[in-house]
Amino acid sequence: xxxxxxxxxxxxxxxxxxxxxxxxxxxxxxxxxxxxxxxxxxxxxxxxxxxxxxxxxxxxxxxxxxxxxxxxxxxxxxxxxxxxxxxxxxxxxxxxxxxxxxxxxxxxxxxxxxxxxxxxxxxxxxxxxxxxxxxxxxxxxxxxxxxxxxxxxxxxxxxxxxxxxxxxxxxxxxxxxxxxxxxxxxxxxxxxxxxxxxxxxxxxxxxxxxxxxxxxxxxxxxxxxxxxxxxxxxxxxxxxxxxxxxxxxxxxxxxxxxxxxxxxxxxxxxxxxxxxxxxxxxxxxxxxxxxxxxxxxxxxxxxxxxxxxxxxxxxxxxxxxxxxxxxxxxxxxxxxxxxxxxxxxxxxxxxxxxxxxxxxxxxxxxxxxxxxxxxxxxxxxxxxxxxxxxxxxxxxxxxxxxxxxxxxxxxxxxxxxxxxxxxxxxxxxxxxxxxxxxxxxxxxxxxxxxxxxxxxxxxxxxxxxxxxxxxx
Numbered sequence: 001x002x003x004x005x006x007x008x009x010x011x012x013x014x015x016x017x018x019x020x021x022x023x024x025x026x027x028x029x030x031x032x033x034x035x036x037x038x039x040x041x042x043x044x045x046x047x048x049x050x051x052x053x054x055x056x057x058x059x060x061x062x063x064x065x066x067x068x069x070x071x072x073x074x075x076x077x078x079x080x081x082x083x084x085x086x087x088x089x090x091x092x093x094x095x096x097x098x099x100x101x102x103x104x105x106x107x108x109x110x111x112x113x114x115x116x117x118x119x120x121x122x123x124x125x126x127x128x129x130x131x132x133x134x135x136x137x138x139x140x141x142x143x144x145x146x147x148x149x150x151x152x153x154x155x156x157x158x159x160x161x162x163x164x165x166x167x168x169x170x171x172x173x174x175x176x177x178x179x180x181x182x183x184x185x186x187x188x189x190x191x192x193x194x195x196x197x198x199x200x201x202x203x204x205x206x207x208x209x210x211x212x213x214x215x216x217x218x219x220x221x222x223x224x225x226x227x228x229x230x231x232x233x234x235x236x237x238x239x240x241x242x243x244x245x246x247x248x249x250x251x252x253x254x255x256x257x258x259x260x261x262x263x264x265x266x267x268x269x270x271x272x273x274x275x276x277x278x279x280x281x282x283x284x285x286x287x288x289x290x291x292x293x294x295x296x297x298x299x300x301x302x303x304x305x306x307x308x309x310x311x312x313x314x315x316x317x318x319x320x321x322x323x324x325x326x327x328x329x330x331x332x333x334x335x336x337x338x339x340x341x342x343x344x345x346x347x348x349x350x351x352x353x354x355x356x357x358x359x360x361x362x363x364x365x366x367x368x369x370x371x372x373x374x375x376x377x378x379x380x381x382x383x384x385x386x387x388x389x390x391x392x393x394x395x396x397x398x399x400x401x402x403x404x405x406x407x408x409x410x411x412x413x414x415x416x417x418x419x420x421x422x423x424x425x426x427x428x429x430x431x432x433x434x435x436x437x438x439x440x441x442x443x444x445x446x447x448x449x450x451x452x453x454x455x456x457x458x459x460x461x462x463x464x465x466x467x468x469x470x471x472x
Contacts, residue, residue, distance in 0.1 A: 014044040015120035016112060017459070018140070020105070022127035023053045023093055025294045026369055030147040030226050031125060033257045037452050042460060043120055046112075048105060048131075050080035050096055052088055078104040090202075094209060097130045105131060109138045120459050126153075126223065129216035136219060141459075144223035144249060148368040151185050151231055151396065152389040153223070156194060157248065158182060159211055168193075172207025173200070184232040185392075186399050192391035218248055224455065226255035226368070228439040232400060254451050256372040256439060269294075272345035275319055275353050282317050285360035288419060289353055289379070291321035292365040292386060299386065304329030307410035312338055314416055319353060320344045354379050361422045363407070366390040366397060375403070378436050380422040380429060382407050403432045 017038055021031035028049075035045040049057070054077035081100030082092055112119055121141040124131045135142035146153050162168045162180075169175055172195055179187040195206035217223070279287060290307075292299060299307070304322070308330050311318050322330075323346050335344060350370070353359060354377035362374050363382040371393050374381050381404030385394040397404040405421050408414050422428060438444065 015042060015118040017043050017045045017120050018109060018112075018122040018135075019045050019047045020122060020124045020128050020131040021047070021049070021145075022125040023050050023097075026367055027125050027127065027147050028053070028057075029369060030255075030257050031123075031145060034123070034145065034224070034226075034254075037257065038123070038456065040456055043456065045123075047075040048108070049075055049077050050082070050093075050101060051077045052080055052082050052084070052096075053077075076108070078108060090209075091205065094205075097128065102130055102134050105134045106138060109134065109140060113138070123224070126217050126220075127213055129213045132216050132219055142220060144217055144220040146223050146225045146227075148226065148389050149231060149393060149396070150225045150227045150251060150253060152194065152368075152392055153225065153251070154182060155185070155188070155392060156210055157214055159214060171204045172196075172211070173203060186395040188392055188395060192385075194388045194392075197387045220249040222250040222252055225251055225253045226257050226372075227253050228255055228444070229253050231396065252451065252455065254448060254455070256376070258372060258376050258440065269323075269347040271347050271349045273349060275343065275345060275348045276356065278319070278343050279353065279356045279358040282358040284357045285423070286317050287356075287358045288316060288318040288361055288363060288382075289348075289359045290318060290363040291348065291350065291370070292384070293367045293370060299326075299384070301329035303410055305331065307415065308334055310410055310412045310415040311342060313412050314419075315341050316419065317358075318342045319348065319359075321346070321348050321350075323347070351377070361419065363418075366393040368393055371397065375432070375436055376440055378429075378432050380404055380425070380432055382418045382422055401431065401435055403428060403435060 019031055019035055019038075021028045032047065035047060038045050054075065057075070078101055080096040082088065082096050086092060109119060109122075119138075119140050121143055122131065122135040123143050123145050124135065126144045126146050132142050132144075159168075159172075163170065166175055167180060167190065172193075174190040174193070174196070176190065178190060180190050181187040195210045196203050197206060288311075304326065311320070312331075312334070318341070320342065322344050327344075330344075338344075351373055354362065354373055359377075359379060361382060362370075362379045363384065364370050364374065366381070366383050366385045367390060371381070381397055383394045383397055383404050384407045385391045394404075394406060398406050405418055407418050
């Protein structure tokens, strides 16, 4: 059922853009930032969340949130059918999306249309592909949103080619050992394909999810991508960004979508605000910031122990985001011994930390949101990818943009050498400055705003199938 608390707070003549994210922080955050951008005089976004996530984010907060334009945006929950006593793992979330949420979203959209609240379109995270058919059946235009690199989308879109050429089995498992490579992309080890996570059964289940997702995405007229033109920094004609209509949706890069005043501090977890005060006491460019993201358990106890010992031996200032459930690998008495030069927190206000002058580099899992924030704040990266798209992101960071180095491990030699390389390499810092200016400078911001407005205008004219943006 739909959350009954939903009520409109703005003028009725504004048409609604229904926003459907995949229910994970790395997907919800960029979707919410996009929501602020799409809030105009003509349109009002409505964000749809499963009940479990709505409770997590808004359990103690008012779900009516103000945009940078001073207007109200509403997040609404729909029943997900999940048992509150069981973990919200990948399998449980997939079951909720496939078996419970479609009929409730259908009821919500038809109710909006029946009550006279015009639905201009739906913007659906491609991984929430269950919502694509709902929109089509309701007669609503559906636009895809890809919150990661275009390169990742192209890689996953190549599943039919991988099957046809025998690179992978019908279950998605590699049939050879080595690297794969596609035009304008760096080589990637085949065992680092995005669905190859966990046990063999889990890998097979994730592959089925990806294959179904990409098959459904063919119904989309276009996909908005949270990335920037020419990721590979090769001289490619801009038509590369517009797919042939016979082979899939048209792709439009509208990113990077960075923090812009709306939903800046989503309460997925409570942030430790003492980080900033602690950083104020440190020397400029001296602190190593460490975070492996929120998606999966980042590193095992052995790696936690190894990294902890190396940081203690180096005695270099650091902030380490390490949740209570992941601290079993810390040596006994560790927190007391590192108290004078280190700080471990359950969750940090990441953008505030990265912007701080005290931070010199970022040890990261290479999630796309974190990568964009590092570029935004001009912090070179120590890369330790864990799963999913992080391996391909790492290849771009290290081998294409050359604004970071890949960590081989967490022994004292690897940690010390890695920190020295990213802290002391002036050429790397210059490349970071140049990339920041290229994708986040005034010219890039102006172009991004123009691209978004062109998209909004196409919603207004309901001519998405024939839209023709100029990305040069």
